[in-house]
Amino acid sequence: MDLLEEKLPHRLIAHPPSSPDLNVLENLWAYLNQKVKQANITNLEQLKTKLRREWKNLPWDVIRSYVGSMPARVREVIKLKGGRTQY
Numbered sequence: 001m002d003l004l005e006e007k008l009p010h011r012l013i014a015h016p017p018s019s020p021d022l023n024v025l026e027n028l029w030a031y032l033n034q035k036v037k038q039a040n041i042t043n044l045e046q047l048k049t050k051l052r053r054e055w056k057n058l059p060w061d062v063i064r065s066y067v068g069s070m071p072a073r074v075r076e077v078i079k080l081k082g083g084r085t086q087y
Contacts, residue, residue, distance in 0.1 A: 021073060021076075021077055021084060021085045022070075022073055022074070022077065024063075024066045024067055024070070027066045028058070028062075028063070028066065031058070031062060032051060032054050032055065032058075035050070035054045036050055036051065036054070073085060
């Protein structure tokens, strides 16, 4: 981190590395969670099957919308000086 700060002064954002604000996978998990909740799952095998099927069939427009939101997410994190965003 020191080397990055030296090479890119004032470009790093102090933000937790696992922050859901800047982690598109958190949005994908939320999407999958919604799909699972809509299903009548009664055991672990059904859950595994459902998650695999939904992951395999994840619509590209959903993925693109999450990835496409990254510039706005980063702008908001900068504006809030690393604070929690709406994402």
